[in-house]
Amino acid sequence: MVRRHRTVGCRGHCRSSSIAISRSRRGSGFRNGGHRSRSGTAVPAVPANPGLTTWFHGTPPPTAANGTSCHETNRITVFVLQIADLNRPIPSAVFDLVFLETLILHKTNFTGQIPHSITNLSHLKFLDLSWNHLSGDIPSFLSQLNNLETIELSFNNFTGSIPPSLSQLQNLSGLFLGRNKLTGEIPESFADFRQQDFYLRMSHNQLSGEIPRKMEHANFIVIDVSRNMLDGDISFFFGKNKSLIYADFSRNLLRFDFSKVEYFSKRLRTLDLNHNRITGSLPVGLVDLNLDRLNVSYNRMCGRIPVGGRLQELETTSYFHNRCLCGAPLHECK
Template sequence: MKLSLHFLLPLLLLSALLCPSSAVLCHPQDKKVLLEIKKAFNDPYVLSSWNPDTDCCHWYCVKCDRTTHRIISLVIITDNKISGPIPPQVGDLPFLQTLIFHKLSNITGPIQPAIAKLKSLKFLWLSWTNISGSVPDFLSQLKNLTFLDLSFNNLTGSIPSSLSLLPNLDAIHLDRNKLTGSIPASFGEFQGSIPNLYLSHNQLTGKIPASLGKLDFNTIDFSRNKLEGDASMLFGSNKTTFLVDLSRNMLEFDLSKVEIPKNLQYLDLNHNRITGSIPVGFTADSNLQFFNVSYNRLCGEIPVGGKLQSFDYSSYFHNKCLCGAPLSSCK
């Protein structure tokens, strides 16, 4: 029996509502901006799916919000065909929450100031590139930022103190750059979230600000810099710190006065100028999985108990007069 047109039209309409896969969802302004970004990057193969005749919500490297259909993610990784500076058009994606340019070795120039317009941005990851210039102060305007990774670049200059104004940061990765100057004292004033701090492999100088002792950081990696003076404020039995790496600096403090956090699992202090002895407290309720105090000026017997004897001699050697297992016995 043939269906009359009277019945057929409602069925067709219902089918269109239930099966909108052929509908164009991409916002036209977002599509225009993405095509400008593709052009600025000289039409690389990785962006070949960015065809103006197709829906940009289906393009590779981008993601649309399921409700608004606005672009919320732009992720381009591992492509040496992409070259040049970061296009300013990235700042014209107003709903962007994630921006990742990772292992793009031919991206050069400074961090694009237009990024400051991305007020919804939560995840900014620009790493393993050849971007240069300073860590920009305008990043402090991105109040929704939860993750900042600018590692493995050629960034120079000092760390802006204004980063402490970001209330939701879980991590700051500025490691493996050419940063100079001191660690900002404002890093002891984070409000809300207390971020993991990764500042290693730079040329930072001066003392670790005493203000950092006020906060309970989960992870601190200041290794391979030129930091001096005291670092004991980073420790404390009342803290929940998981990892501390201060290796290969010029730090000088008395380790015997340090109280180790019970949750601490990774402690690397090698190649400094640390004095005193290893506290007996390091054996009590210790969760240490990695421990290295080699190349310092420690003396006295390595306390027996806990996990201190489970680390081999390389964790202790080249100290002034440290002795006891796993080193030679004390006389």
């Protein structure tokens, strides 16, 4: 059932960090740490932002899942809008909510560029603007938001190069830029990411050049740079002291001798290297892994597939279209 509220703020049933959901569909709610509304002791209302109130009251369709969340100080700290067909730039009033820690505008068909006024949100930790029609460069001024922990900009129309200044965000542990039109090289400064478990997803772009070797010093647990035009050697991402769980380097122009890789992260579950120019043979170290998925097809590898682990359980499509790989599950070696 659709519930309509005249204002956006801590009005009505608030308790601690929860607030009512406006115009939500049954079953929908907050993503990534938000809360549904609960009954509780009412607290004084936050003065409504006139621009935001007008926009909310008259613009979003009933299919939108909207919500805000208030801190116990009555400051709005979470703003969520999902699944709406707005076809307009992000309203400037959103960036007047200066105490926001979470901003989610997901599948709302917002257009235009990310405005500089987003730097007003100095408390922001989680930014999700995914699945929109945002365009232009990814702005370097995002690095002014020192508290950011996650940046999610996937499925937009961003162009240009990735700003090296993003590495200045010392709390950042997740950067999601996939499914855009980004060009240029991966910044060497990305070696400066120092969070213990870092998620990096930049697939389906037009990135080129070699992945900076200095990035071996960052601690990635997920990296997906598939479907770009990257070349060179990425073997430095592998090693016994790494924490990598998921790695997808498929459909690039990578060239290196895979047989020279001696060790892998014991946590590695997915490794996709298909459609590259990788040579050598499969490393014996793969038998020590509990792999859920391995794909090395469409490369230039030769030699016997090591016996052990889960390597013989995989489909032949995980290995085919190489120069001369052989052994189970492929044909016998001659």
